[in-house]
Amino acid sequence: MNEKVLTAVKALDKKKAQDIKALKVEDLTIVTSDFVIAAGTSSTHVKSLADEVEFAMEQAGFTPRQVEGRATGWILLDYYDLIIHIFTPDQRENYNLEKLWADAEEVDLSDVLTAD
Secondary structure: OOHHHHHHHHHHHHOOOEEEEEEEOOOOOOOOOEEEEEEOOOHHHHHHHHHHHHHHHHHOOOOOOEEEOOOOOEEEEEOOOEEEEEEOHHHHHHHOHHHHOOOOEEOOOOOOOOOO
């Protein structure tokens, strides 16, 4: 697991994101190498998660190419070779990125995530 993915996952876990997943998509698209997908419990929680990820990534020396969706239930943080998707539960279910990218390799996060 690369440092960007690790930094993002730890930041999401710290702020109690739900159902955090990391997918390796480098063999499936030229857009990016990895996705991190997570959900917040509400739109306020989603914004808080995005803020925490941005802070942690900045502290680690990573600058986003783009951030989209701050006023929606889906915030996307683009760090070139890593794209982080943070959803409200209904938006995550609606877009179902895990199904869309079902051919991607899921990264084992069990040694990174804290137990609830």
